[in-house]
Amino acid sequence: MTQYAIFDPEVAYNTTDDKFINNIIALVREGVSFEDFSKFASRSAFSSSEWADYLHVSERTMQRYHKEQKSFDSLQSEKIIEIALLQKRGVEVFGNKSKFQTWLETPCLALGDLEPKSYLDSSFGITLLKDELTRIEYGVLA
Structure with missing residues (x-):
């Protein structure tokens, strides 16, 4: 598995083997190249303005x-x-991806009636969204 597997849609979310985790840590330390970011960002539904906000840069x-x-x-x-x-x-x-994107852009009562994507600018917000996805997966709604 290459260090870029994190951006590969075929790699399962819950991949937790040590090599995968170590690759993620190495990639964070090395820094994601703009080229790799650009490939991933083009497959996401976020604008460059939204990405700038999420990454706290202009x-x-x-x-x-x-x-x-x-x-x-x-x-x-x-x-x-x-x-x-x-x-x-x-x-x-x-x-x-389309259904997930719709969820990200739809105000959610369990999240204070805010759009889930508004939480992507902080690690705590991303954790909150992961928890909410788990609740949705198991049918435990607001």
Whole structure:
């Protein structure tokens, strides 16, 4: 398995073997390249403005990363990977990317009547969304 398997939709969300986890840690430490981020981001339904918000950088910084083909720092890389894993989990729970995307954009009573995607800017928010996906999977709703 390559270090980029995290972005591969064929790799299961709950892959927990040590090699996979170590690859994730190595990728975070090395930094996700803009090229790999771009490939993943193009398959997500988030705009460049939303990605900038989630990664706590300006759109201008994102443009500079693109121009210079720069890698993201470890904190940004970790957030990219957390969102990639959340997307994998969401697709597993909802059955396809389109249904998961609809859920992300629909206000949810259990989340304070906010759109789930509004929580993607923090690790605590991403954890909250993972927990909510588990509740949905097991039919435990708000």
